[in-house]
Amino acid sequence: MSDLIQTAFRKSSHSEGGNGCVEVCAAGSQHFVRDSKDPHDGALVLDGAAWGALVGRIKHGALDL
Structure with missing residues (x-):
C-alpha cells in the first residue's frame, strides 16, 4: 500500500463538501x-x-x- 500513496488518486466529484469522500486510482x-x-x-x-x-x-x- 505504501506505493499507492504516491499513485495519483483522484477524488470523486460527488464528494465535494460532504462527509462521504472517496478517492480512486487505476494501476x-x-x-x-x-x-x-x-x-x-x-x-x-x-x-x-x-x-x-x-x-x-x-x-x-x-x-x-
Whole structure:
C-alpha cells in the first residue's frame, strides 16, 4: 500500500463538501478505492470486472449512496 500513496488518486466529484469522500486510482488492471479523509488506512482493491460491476450498480442506482 505504501506505493499507492504516491499513485495519483483522484477524488470523486460527488464528494465535494460532504462527509462521504472517496478517492480512486487505476494501476494496471487493478482499481483502488480509499477514504480521502484517511488515505494511509488502506484501500479496497478491485480487478477490472469487479470495478465495472461496481460502477454499473452505482450508475443504475442499485446502491444506497
